[in-house]
Amino acid sequence: MAFDAAQFGPITLDHLPPFAQRLRKAADLVWEEGYKQPFLRELGNGTLAREKFAFYLLQDYRYLKDYAKVHALALTKTQDPEVMQFMANVQNAIFNVESAMHRKYMASFGVTEEEMNHVRQSAFARAYTSNILSIAYGGSLVDVLVAVLPCAWVYADYGQRLAAEFADTLEGNPYKSWVDMYKTEEFWSSSVWLLEHIEELVEGLSEEHKRELVDIFVVGVENEYMFWASAYDMQYSWKPEWDVR
Numbered sequence: 064m065a066f067d068a069a070q071f072g073p074i075t076l077d078h079l080p081p082f083a084q085r086l087r088k089a090a091d092l093v094w095e096e097g098y099k100q101p102f103l104r105e106l107g108n109g110t111l112a113r114e115k116f117a118f119y120l121l122q123d124y125r126y127l128k129d130y131a132k133v134h135a136l137a138l139t140k141t142q143d144p145e146v147m148q149f150m151a152n153v154q155n156a157i158f159n160v161e162s163a164m165h166r167k168y169m170a171s172f173g174v175t176e177e178e179m180n181h182v183r184q185s186a187f188a189r190a191y192t193s194n195i196l197s198i199a200y201g202g203s204l205v206d207v208l209v210a211v212l213p214c215a216w217v218y219a220d221y222g223q224r225l226a227a228e229f230a231d232t233l234e235g236n237p238y239k240s241w242v243d244m245y246k247t248e249e250f251w252s253s254s255v256w257l258l259e260h261i262e263e264l265v266e267g268l269s270e271e272h273k274r275e276l277v278d279i280f281v282v283g284v285e286n287e288y289m290f291w292a293s294a295y296d297m298q299y300s301w302k303p304e305w306d307v308r
Contacts, residue, residue: 213283
């Protein structure tokens with residue numbers, strides 16, 4: 064039976080369609096450990112060191128460039144104008160909206176244009192983007208949608224949870240605007256779009272392909288964990304002693 068979005072009703076963090084539930088359950092351990100890690104704990108408390116947050120912002124800036132490329136490749140895998148429009152909108156947001164916001168936001172944390180233009184990608188960020196780019200080059204549309212889903216979904220979930228958990232102290236938190244950005248229904252809507260289309264596209268797929276999609280998703284959530292963990296440690300290489308540059 065095909066997924067009927069209208070009949071299912073609004074997709075929320077607590078009301079997920081069947082395959083989305085399977086994805087979320089498979090990634091639960093690293094998902095929950097991710098929310099409890101020091102970077103998010105201290106960000107929520109407002110005590111995260113500014114240099115660690117600046118390291119994260121620079122890596123995120125690099126990440127978004129590859130994220131845009133993934134969506135450009137996804138656009139070539141479909142004739143559906145709605146899907147093509149979504150992919151184009153993501154690229155537009157990255158280059159024309161988020162880029163300007165990123166620059167202004169990073170400047171407020173002392174990040175210079177020089178640093179932005181010459182930022183070196185950490186080994187952990189490179190592992191993440193290399194993985195999703197590989198899937199975008201060689202996989203099907205549904206593979207690509209599942210590969211980019213962790214970024215949208217994890218941020219929406221953590222944003223809403225941080226906003227609720229630290230509601231009483233957020234007003235004086237230097238990272239309040241970060242939480243405010245990701246707690247919104249507007250940000251969650253991109254996850255909803257992905258979840259709806261993934262649910263439709265998995266109809267009729269073999270169980271083997273579905274297991275591959277689950278693996279793609281779990282690896283993506285693991286990479287989200289490592290992205291924050293390496294930013295907290297301000298770590299460029301797999302071992303600090305290897306980082307001689």
